[in-house]
Amino acid sequence: MIAFWVLGVILIASAMWTITAKKPVYSVVGLLAHFVALAAMYLTLSGEFLAVMQIIVYSGAILVLFLFVIALLSSGVAPFATGINRLPKIAAPAIVVALAGLGFAIYAVGRSSVTATSGALTAAAAGPVGTAGVFGSVDDFGKALFTTYLLPFEVTALILMVAVIGVVMLAGDSTPYAATEKQARAVRKNMREAIVRGGER
Amino acid sequence: MTSSLLPVALGNYIALSAVLFFMGVVGVIVRRNPLVMLMSIELMFNAANLLFMAFARAWMNNAGHIFAFLVITVAAAEAAIGLAIVVAVFRTAKHVDVDDVAMLKG
Numbered sequence: 309m310i311a312f313w314v315l316g317v318i319l320i321a322s323a324m325w326t327i328t329a330k331k332p333v334y335s336v337v338g339l340l341a342h343f344v345a346l347a348a349m350y351l352t353l354s355g356e357f358l359a360v361m362q363i364i365v366y367s368g369a370i371l372v373l374f375l376f377v378i379a380l381l382s383s384g385v386a387p388f389a390t391g392i393n394r395l396p397k398i399a400a401p402a403i404v405v406a407l408a409g410l411g412f413a414i415y416a417v418g419r420s421s422v423t424a425t426s427g428a429l430t431a432a433a434a435g436p437v438g439t440a441g442v443f444g445s446v447d448d449f450g451k452a453l454f455t456t457y458l459l460p461f462e463v464t465a466l467i468l469m470v471a472v473i474g475v476v477m478l479a480g481d482s483t484p485y486a487a488t489e490k491q492a493r494a495v496r497k498n499m500r501e502a503i504v505r506g507g508e509r
Numbered sequence: 510m511t512s513s514l515l516p517v518a519l520g521n522y523i524a525l526s527a528v529l530f531f532m533g534v535v536g537v538i539v540r541r542n543p544l545v546m547l548m549s550i551e552l553m554f555n556a557a558n559l560l561f562m563a564f565a566r567a568w569m570n571n572a573g574h575i576f577a578f579l580v581i582t583v584a585a586a587e588a589a590i591g592l593a594i595v596v597a598v599f600r601t602a603k604h605v606d607v608d609d610v611a612m613l614k615g
Contacts, residue, residue, distance in 0.1 A: 312517045316525050323529055323552055327536030332544045339548050346555055352516050353566040358558075358577055365581050370551065370588045374544060377592045381599050403535050407528055415524035444566075449574055457575045464582045471586035479593035500601065 311352050318345040336374050343367050354444040515567055522563035530556035543598075543607050547591045554584045 322345065325338035343366040350359040442448065453461055515522075529552060536549025558577045565573025598610055 309516050312521060316521075319525065319529060320532070323532045326548055326552065327532060327540065327545065329545075332542055332548075335545050335548050339551065342552070342555070346559065349559065350562050353562045355562045355565070355574055355577070358562060358574055358581075361578060361581055365585055366551070366555075370585055373588060373592055374548065377595060378544065380596065403539075407531055407535075410531060411524045411528040414527045415520055443569055443571065444574060448571055449578075452571050452575055453578070457572075460575065460579055464579055467583060467586050471589050475589050475593040478590070479596045 311348070315345050315349045315352070318342075319349070332378050333375070336371055336378070339374075340367055340371055343371070354442070356444055357446045357449040358444070515563070519563060519567050522559065526556045526560040526563070529553075529559065541607055543591070543595050546607065547588060547595075550591075551584060551588065554580055554587075 319342060322338045322342040326335045326342060329335045329338060343362055347359040347362040350356075350362060533549045533552035533556060536552060537546050540546055540549065558580050561573040561577040561580070565571060565577075602610070
C-alpha cells in the first residue's frame with residue numbers, strides 16, 4: 309500500500325525528469341530511476357521474474373545502448389537540439405493540468421467499475437516473493453513460456469534476428485577497405501557526397 | 510471494490526499507468542531530440558507493461574507476465590533499430606534534429 313504510493317511518486321517524478329531534462333544523458337539517468345522503481349513495483353505485484361528481466365534488459369542493455377550512442381555522437385560536436393523547443397511555453401502547464409485531470413478521471417472510473425475476480429486460471433497460487441512454484445516465480449513463468457506460449461517465444465527470436473540484421477544494414481560500416489588513412493578519408497568524402505546528391509535529387 | 514489480491518485497488522494502477530503513458534506521449538510530441546523521443550517511447554512501453562502486470566496479478570493469470578516479457582523484447586528491438594537510424598542520420602547530417610530529417614518527404 310505504502311510501497312505503491314512511494315513508487316508511484318518516484319515513477320511520475322522520474323518520467324517527468326526524463327522528458328524535461330536538457331541533456332540526453334540526464335534523461336537516461338531519469339529513465340534508469342524509472343526502470344528501477346518499476347522493477348520494485350513488479351515485485352509488489354509478485355512478478356519477480358519480470359522484475360529481474362526489467363533490470364537486466366532495460367537498465368543493463370537498452371540504457372547502455374542509449375549511453376553508447378550519446379557518447380558516440382557527442383564527441384567534440386553538439387549534435388542534438390537541447391531542451392523543449394517545439395511547443396510554446398504555455399504548453400507545459402496545460403499538459404500538466406490535462407494529465408492531472410486524466411489521472412483523476414481514470415482513477416474514479418477504475419475505482420467504481422473495474423473489479424478483479426480471483427478466478428484460479430493457473431495452478432499456481434499467490435505466495436511470498438522468492439518462493440518457487442508460486443504465481444510469478446521463475447518456475448511458474450518458465451513453464452508457461454515453454455509450453456502454452458512457445459510459439460510467441462519463437463516469434464520473439466525471429467523479431468530479434470530481424471532487428472539485428474536491420475541494425476547492421478542501417479548502421480554497419482559499408483566503407484570499402486582503404487590501405488591508408490588518406491585513402492579512407494577520400495572514400496568517406498565520396499560516399500557522403502553521393503548520399504547528399506541522392507537525397508537532393 | 511478493492512481486490513484482496515492487490516496491494517491497492519486496480520483503478521490506482523490504471524490511473525498511474527495512464528499518467529505514465531501520456532507523459533511518454535508528451536515527451537514524443539514536445540521534444541525534438543530523437544534520443545529523448547525514443548526514451549519517451551520506452552516510457553509508453555513500460556506504462557503498458559505495468560498494466561499487464563497489475564491485471565495479471567488481479568486475475569492470477571500469468572499470460573500478462575508472458576505478454577510483458579514479449580513487450581520488453583520488442584522494445585529492445587525497437588531501441589536498437591531507432592538508435593541505428595539516429596546513427597545513420599548523424600553520419601550524413603552531423604546534426605540530429607527530427608524536423609530537419611525531411612529527405613523522404615517527396
